[in-house]
Amino acid sequence: MSYKCIYNGTILTMNEDRHIIEKGAIIIRDREIIEIGDCKELLSKYHDCEMIDGKGGIIMPGFINGHCHVSMSLFRTLGEDVPDRLRKYIFPLEENIVDEKLVRVGAKLSMAEMILGGVTTFVDMYYYEDEVAKVTKEMGMRAILGESVLNKKTPDSHKPYGGIDYSINFIEKWKKDDLIIPAIGPHATYTNDGEHLLKIKDIAHKYDVPILMHLSEMDFEIERFKNEYGKTPIEYLDSIGFLCEKLIGAHCVYTTDNDMEILKKNRVSVIHNVGANAKSARPIAPIHRMLKKDISVGIGTDGPMSGNHQDIISVMHQYTKFQKVREGDRSIASALSAVELGTIRGAKAIGLDKIIGSIEVGKRADIIIIDTNTPNMLPLYDYYAGIVYGAYASNVTMTMVNGKVLMKDRKLLTTELSHIYDEVSQMKDIILNMIKS
Ligand SMILES: [Zn+2]
Known part of the structure; x- marks a missing residue:
């Protein structure tokens, strides 16, 4: 079994109480969230985890x-x-x-x-x-x-x-x-x-x-x-x-x-x-x-x-x-x-709230990290306002789906962007030719 720990960030759980955990951590086993809580406490309890550092940012549902x-x-x-x-x-x-x-x-x-x-x-x-x-x-x-x-x-x-x-x-x-x-x-x-x-x-x-x-x-x-x-x-x-x-x-x-x-x-x-x-x-x-x-x-x-x-x-x-x-x-x-x-x-x-949409024990680990240490995000008194009124998509620094990290530090891990750009460029030529003909 593979364990991951996302730590060192503020967790916006989006659970029923909209609970926010400052200095929080999340433990993930395979595709599932198994524990959420205080960062220090969880780090002392779980050792053999792949560690994902939130770097003081916002950790929230995807x-x-x-x-x-x-x-x-x-x-x-x-x-x-x-x-x-x-x-x-x-x-x-x-x-x-x-x-x-x-x-x-x-x-x-x-x-x-x-x-x-x-x-x-x-x-x-x-x-x-x-x-x-x-x-x-x-x-x-x-x-x-x-x-x-x-x-x-x-x-x-x-x-x-x-x-x-x-x-x-x-x-x-x-x-x-x-x-x-x-x-x-x-x-x-x-x-x-x-x-x-x-x-x-x-x-x-x-x-x-x-x-x-x-x-x-x-x-x-x-x-x-x-x-x-x-x-x-x-x-x-x-x-x-x-x-x-x-x-x-x-x-x-x-x-x-x-x-x-x-x-x-x-x-x-x-x-x-x-x-x-x-x-x-x-x-x-x-x-x-x-x-x-x-x-x-x-x-x-x-x-x-x-x-x-x-x-x-x-x-x-x-x-x-x-x-x-x-x-x-x-x-x-x-x-x-x-x-x-x-x-x-x-x-x-979309009928999936039993498995995604919030950070709760038993739900699938679809989680992201938003970097808050940027000119457009500081200072941050209200997390929700910071995201909605201030953030850019480019502030997202980690994207995880079903317990698997798909992007970390702005680098895609399941595909090569340069290959996609090459294919897009070829398709653009084909589309332009068809429009002209
Ligand atoms: Zn449409």
């Missing part, structure tokens, strides 16, 4: 990116600042260009960025999701992965709704994995009809897997459901019996008060992607109000084409500021609430 499309990193900065980017630019580009190699290279680049920024778990929906799963295993991250299902042909399916068959095979292949949780990903309300959505719900219940979906995100989506059904998309999904606790809905920027009641009644989780939403000039989701209604909420980056960054520190920062502006109240959306969304609440929203 961040959870509740919604992304990792492979889209290779499209970052293409077609920026244009109207209706999804239908005019992204969909046509994907149809012509996305293949297994692009998915692998893009996924690797995003995962490198996430590990360097302290993200330990992410939720992804895209194409060739089996390739994303393989890269996730190589890199050592934890992930919920869902193949996208659309009512049209996609890069990996020649027929509409081909993603359903793909998903069944994918789920059966990965269902027992320790780090990968397979899911099914109906792309959105406007790319899936009611009949297929109910079929997808049946599959999710049969295999006991999450459903990942873009929800109440687009202006044309709201228009269409209003014209066709006289309902919001969320009211429509409720009326056909699709909503359930397995659904993790990304965005929900157009939610009405009635929509919020429906989400709560059906225990649907919401993932807030404020950076990507703001860049697309969408409304800011009423997250403060959702939290008051006890709706389960997490945060995400969305795809790197939409949100560019793949780190959660910047999303926590944006969440607090946009909610304060939205509600006209600087006292809401506290730094603590942001860290909760990035850790334990995020874990709950």
Whole structure:
């Protein structure tokens, strides 16, 4: 058995009491946290441990990116600042260009960025999701992965709704994995009809897997459901019996008060992607109000084409500021609430709070260290405010997933960054050539 000890730092446990342990230590056996406490006490008790020095920084649960499309990193900065980017630019580009190699290279680049920024778990929906799963295993991250299902042909399916068959095979292949949780990903309300959505719900219940979906995100989506059904998309999904606790809905920027009641009644989780939403000039989701209604909420980056960054520190920062502006109240959306969304609440929203999201005995060791001895972090009177308002992703100095160190002192240990850069450069040439032709 292998033992590790993370010591010499302030532990933000994010447990139910939000307990903070100054000069704390954590003992890890294999993938599990087995003891948490005073540094001196634990160091005298455990001897044969691999020691990880916190150097006086913050030791906390790894961040959870509740919604992304990792492979889209290779499209970052293409077609920026244009109207209706999804239908005019992204969909046509994907149809012509996305293949297994692009998915692998893009996924690797995003995962490198996430590990360097302290993200330990992410939720992804895209194409060739089996390739994303393989890269996730190589890199050592934890992930919920869902193949996208659309009512049209996609890069990996020649027929509409081909993603359903793909998903069944994918789920059966990965269902027992320790780090990968397979899911099914109906792309959105406007790319899936009611009949297929109910079929997808049946599959999710049969295999006991999450459903990942873009929800109440687009202006044309709201228009269409209003014209066709006289309902919001969320009211429509409720009326056909699709909503359930397995659904993790990304965005929900157009939610009405009635929509919020429906989400709560059906225990649907919401993932807030404020950076990507703001860049697309969408409304800011009423997250403060959702939290008051006890709706389960997490945060995400969305795809790197939409949100560019793949780190959660910047999303926590944006969440607090946009909610304060939205509600006209600087006292809401506290730094603590942001860290909760990035850790334990995020874990709950994706159904993994029993194993991750906080530093507690019996949970998996998904832990990061944030360096506080830097100009942007000093002085530090309030740990949560320091992280949310002051930290950069580059302040993260150690990332551990399932007891395994993936990054230490800013060096990735499960991959070689220079190899990734070479592959990205090759892919950039291929993409540019295809766009020109
Ligand atoms: Zn998305």
